[in-house]
Amino acid sequence: DGGITQSPKYLFRKEGQNVTLSCEQNLNHDAMYWYRQDPGQGLRLIYYSQIVNDFQKGDIAEGYSVSREKKESFPLTVTSAQKNPTAFYLCASAQDRNQPQHFGDGTRLSIL
């Protein structure tokens, strides 16, 4: 079955460490997105990519980095510069920007 796989489901980070969240899709979608969800708030866009080897900052890109070397993969790195990284992170993909987005099951990141 086609879908989006995020791993790991739960992730713990020590202060000062970088961590990378994985997102893989086998839907042959061109566009991929990373969102952050905090309690009581709507999802906020971190980064998005409309095509391989190209990505754009979203509304809250500071402290995060991404790469899009392959169509099916869009990993997100949470760097030590992100001062409040504890959140639920969701990855999504879409055929193009005008199509509905398909979401992964998310990764919950916590600081030890």
Add this chain to the structure above:
Amino acid sequence: KNEVEQSPQNLTAQEGEFITINCSYSVGISALHWLQQHPGGGIVSLFMLSSGKKKHGRLIATINIQEKHSSLHITASHPRDSAVYICAVRRGNKLVFGAGTILRVKS
């Protein structure tokens, strides 16, 4: 003020009741999405609409472009409908999300 406002924030219903969740937005959009987030966190897209009304099973979504308002209706609600329902509007390359409505349907 958020660009996308949902009401109510929390909703508890008895099984079988008709449910309405509202979404208002303040900017011009090209489409509006209704999404469902399950307790485990996964999100499913329910509807994408730019005008009129769409129906899928017991779910109905409507949009009024002039009034910048959309509603999601659930007929004959069931405990398995318990979830967070999220409204999102498309602006250019991005979706802007509401904070969600937490729905609990009791048997």
